[in-house]
Amino acid sequence: MDSGTHLVMGVALGGLALSDPIVAQNSMTFSAVMAGTIIGSQAPDVDTVLKLRNNAVYIRHHRGITHSIPAVILWPLAITGFLSLIVPGANIFHLWLWTFLAVFLHVFVDIFNAYGTQALRPFSKKWVALGVINTFDPIIFGLHCIAILLWTFGADPVITFSILYLIIVFYYILRFAVQAAVKNAVRNTIQDEDCVIVAPTMRFFYWRVAAKSKTHYYVGRAYGRTVNIHDKIEIRPIPNTPLVDKALSDSNLAAFVSFSPLYNWEISELPSGLTEVRLIDLRYRSNDRYPFVAVAHLDDDLNIITSYTGWIFSEDKLQRKLQIGSS
Template identity: 60%
Template sequence: MDTATHVVMGIAIGGLATLDPVVAENTVNSHSVLVAAIIGSQIPDIDTFLKLRNNAVYLRNHRGVTHSIPAVLFWPIAVTAFVSLFFPETNILHLWIWSFIAVFLHVFVDIFNAYGTQALRPFSNKWVAFGIINTFDPIIFSLHVLGIIFWIFGAPPGYTFLIMYTVIILYYLLRFIMQRTVRSALLKTIPDAEEIIIAPTMRFNQWRLAVTSKDNFYVGRAYKRSITIFDKFKRLPVPQSPIIEAASKDKNISAFLSFSPVYRWEIGEFDNYYEVRYIDLRYRSNGHYPFVAIVQLNHDLDIIASYTGWIYSEEKLRKKLNIVTE
């Protein structure tokens, strides 16, 4: 989920914790748990700072180690130790319990996004992504904000957020059913589909589609049961060539390939350089595919520029690469 949703989730967990008699018995416990819940709801995303290095490092590591099983066990201990420095009289056991709940829920809700997490590490590096909830879901965020407002105006926080989370659980079940309905409709449209990626959008009834069949890639949208295919690409294996081999050594290309499950490729030859481009098919927006990896090589096959990330125009891409086309 996005940062704002994780913040309000932390506040909600702090309110829910008042159902715990030990937390509710004094203000020290309730205040420390609230602080710990807010921090615990944020700390797995500490790897966001990797963006300051470069996109390749960020892609390879975001929602990886920091969302793994060892991390879920470690973060509550770290949060408890940190918060107890400011609240030395707090109940350590219950502070740890609610810190653990906050961290666990952060990782748990992230697996329902299309991006997913490597939550099964170290047992598996596979990305777990159910793709039923958008990274920012207006309904989930609004329910949290509404619950916080009720709390501010005097509603009992424990029962308020217990009711809210019951509603959210039912909402998740509804989204799962909706996704299965889209999948069923899609298989009628593309019966030979081998791999189907159905990703949510900001709009409740609309989904992004990226489908792989034996011979083709399909990109489209679903609105309820209605399927619209926008693009169809021939599924061609990446060729074995000196250009591809040289490009594959680039960190941006390797990071992209480690992250993207469905993509097409292009090779261009210009007066002064070759260009290899990989295009993720999951994120079509207004006829454009913004998530790419690109590497440019001179005719001696030395890498002269590369980039991976979100680009919405060729002009911005060229500025990132610092190369002017012929």
């Protein structure tokens, strides 16, 4: 989920902590727990700073080790230790318990996004991505804001946030049902599919569709059970040549391949004499473009002159990024 949603979830969990008599009867413990749930709800996303280094590192590691099983154990311990120094009168066990719930909830809800997490590390580096909730879901965010506002105006926090999470559980179940209906509609449309990926959007009934048959990729949108295929792309095996092998060894393209399960490729000669190898993720079609790409420019001696991976919404901006990389 996005940082804003994680924040309001941390506040809501802090309010729900008042159901714990130890928290409710001790103002110091409540203050520490509220801080713990807010910090814990944000802590796993500290790896966002990797984007300051480059997109390749960010794509490979975001929601990786910081969302792993060891991290879910270590984050609450570190946060509890820090807060116990600031709020010495707080009950440490209950502070740890609610902070742990905040960290666990952060990682758990991220599993339901299309991006997913490596939540099973160190046992598996597989990305767990159920793809039923958009990274920013206005309904989930809005319900939390309403519940927090009601609490601010005097509503009982335990009752308010208990009802909130019962509604959200029902909402998740409903999203799974809608996703299943969309997948069935895609299978009925394509018939010989090998792989179907449907990803949520901010609108409840609209889904992005990317599918693969034995011979073609299909990209489109679904509204409920109505599927519109916008692009049908013939599957071509990527050439097994020294040029391609060299390009795929680049950190930007390697990061892209590790992240993208469904992509097309293009190889073209540039006016400058360089050769461009471009990989195109088919899951994120927007305004007739595929904005998530990885590109490498190579010379005749197979030296990588420049490369880039990331979300780019115009060709001019992509070329500027590549020029910066080669300078």
